[in-house]
Amino acid sequence: MIIKIAEGNLKTKFGEYHEILFYDGQKESFALVMGDIKGEEDVLCRVHSSCIFGHHFNSIECDCREQMEISQQLIEKEGKGIIIWLDQEGKGNGHYALLKSAEYKKQGIPQAEAYEAVGFKKDARDFRSAAEILKEIGVKSIRMLTNNPKKVETLTKHGILVISTVPTKL
Numbered sequence: 001m002i003i004k005i006a007e008g009n010l011k012t013k014f015g016e017y018h019e020i021l022f023y024d025g026q027k028e029s030f031a032l033v034m035g036d037i038k039g040e041e042d043v044l045c046r047v048h049s050s051c052i053f054g055h056h057f058n059s060i061e062c063d064c065r066e067q068m069e070i071s072q073q074l075i076e077k078e079g080k081g082i083i084i085w086l087d088q089e090g091k092g093n094g095h096y097a098l099l100k101s102a103e104y105k106k107q108g109i110p111q112a113e114a115y116e117a118v119g120f121k122k123d124a125r126d127f128r129s130a131a132e133i134l135k136e137i138g139v140k141s142i143r144m145l146t147n148n149p150k151k152v153e154t155l156t157k158h159g160i161l162v163i164s165t166v167p168t169k170l
Helices: 052-056 064-078 095-100 102-106 111-117 128-137 149-157
Strands: 003-012 015-023 028-034 043-049 081-086 142-145 162-166
Touching (some): 028 128, 043 064, 052 064, 064 142, 081 128, 102 111
Parallel strands (some): 043 081
Antiparallel strands (some): 003 015
């Protein structure tokens, strides 16, 4: 179960959002909401996992930062939308797994397989809390900003109506 614990406003280079902070008993997650979306249909929504390298250190080895910027640009253009940020570094395996798998990645092995090579899951992320947040926010349906079918599958399984997907990679 997820509970709302705080909220406030956040100005970004892509417009102003209302931030809602949630807690599930172990981790914090938050929703950035632009515009009036309660009860709305077909709301643009990005479910995004943390990425220390991409977001904090501007790494060019992943596309996390780029996907976030594309999502924010599309939401700004539309004038409303939601970004849900989940604390799931390293595809849910943690930053240690990311560092441990670096040698395999340098050999050209895709990140998911590199995680497996060092004993972690290809993708240990769980998107159930995103579904709970969307229910709490009260949107009727979303257009999901993603290239990941697992996100759509999980949200749908947990009662979120995903009308379509919008790619975040060109």
